[in-house]
Amino acid sequence: MLPVLFIFSTLLPAVAAADTTAILQERCASCHNLKGPASATLAALWQRKGPDMFYAGNKYRSDWVEAWLQNPKRIRPAGMFYMDHIKPGPKRDLVDTSTLKGHLKLNAADAKAVAAALAGLKANSALIKAEKHDASMAPGPLGEMMFDKIYGCMACHQIEPGYGGVSGSEMYTAGKRLTPEFMLSYIRSPQAWDPKIWMPNKHVPKDNMQKLVNYIIDLSKENFDE
Numbered sequence: 007m008l009p010v011l012f013i014f015s016t017l018l019p020a021v022a023a024a025d026t027t028a029i030l031q032e033r034c035a036s037c038h039n040l041k042g043p044a045s046a047t048l049a050a051l052w053q054r055k056g057p058d059m060f061y062a063g064n065k066y067r068s069d070w071v072e073a074w075l076q077n078p079k080r081i082r083p084a085g086m087f088y089m090d091h092i093k094p095g096p097k098r099d100l101v102d103t104s105t106l107k108g109h110l111k112l113n114a115a116d117a118k119a120v121a122a123a124l125a126g127l128k129a130n131s132a133l134i135k136a137e138k139h140d141a142s143m144a145p146g147p148l149g150e151m152m153f154d155k156i157y158g159c160m161a162c163h164q165i166e167p168g169y170g171g172v173s174g175s176e177m178y179t180a181g182k183r184l185t186p187e188f189m190l191s192y193i194r195s196p197q198a199w200d201p202k203i204w205m206p207n208k209h210v211p212k213d214n215m216q217k218l219v220n221y222i223i224d225l226s227k228e229n230f231d232e
């Protein structure tokens with residue numbers, strides 16, 4: 007599957023970097039919601055073909071977007087909606103990778119232009135402004151304990167490749183992908199960003215929220231070679 011997509015994307019005519027709006031409309035809008043609002047029903051959420059991008063400028067680190075678009079790697083182990091991509095295994099359900107497709111690749115110039123355009127999509131700024139990240143709140147050994155046992159985050163998120171649940175995005179790259187304010191805000195209220203998302207609001211007290219986010223940032227400092 008991957009090589010086919012790769013060849014396909016390299017054969018597409020090179021689009022001038024200045025034509026960013028055309029790239030977004032023609033090559034991204036069919037899967038990514040660029041205008042909002044978020045899915046209002048479960049049916050719409052389950053049919054979503056890619057993550058919402060209308061608040062990309064408040065969510066992602068732009069340098070990461072630029073690099074990832076040139077060399078995309080899987081972030082959600084079981085795709086956008088995990089129920090569509092799991093199969094029964096001997097002990098528990100397994101991800102059926104044959105049903106997952108690779109992401110299109112952009113050349114360096116297009117990736118730069120597209121990353122800059124996405125950085126300008128700033129819905130939900132009030133949610134971001136309400137957060138203040140405190141990097142000094144070290145999680146210590148409590149980090150993993152909170153993420154795993156106390157708040158049960160690991161049921162859905164992997165803390166290293168293959169270790170953790172598959173219905174949410176991998177956490178060991180989140181610190182590189184996401185702004186700390188977005189992580190704080192999303193943990194505070196997932197439904198404020200995505201009203202129908204299945205991540206529960208765990209009502210994490212504010213100090214523990216800082217520690218969880220610093221724990222997630224620490225996870226990304228280990229370089230997992232995938």
Ligand code: HEC
Pocket residue numbers: 029030033034035036037038055056057071074075079080081082083085086109110112120
């Ligand atoms: C066929 C559908 C499809 C198209 C077309 C598509 N994407 Fe995606 N995109 C996805 C899916 C699915 C993911 C989630 C990948 C994962 O979790 O591994 C994704 C992930 C991303 C991400 C990573 C962010 C995140 O939270 O996962 C970025 C950035 C992105 N796409 C940008 C783009 C841009 C820019 C274009 C157009 C040049 C584009 N995509 C075209 C389906 C698509």
Ligand code: HEC
Pocket residue numbers: 057082086153157158159160161162163173174175176180184189192193203204205206208210218
């Ligand atoms: C029932 C499953 C579930 C549980 C439990 C859960 N999450 Fe999530 N989480 C999700 C899903 C689904 C998303 C949305 C992923 C996406 O964008 O497609 C998400 C998104 C996130 C994001 C944003 C990640 C991104 O890639 O955009 C962070 C940060 C996060 N969760 C942290 C946590 C923390 C911390 C906990 C525990 C307090 C937790 N989650 C518990 C399912 C879960």
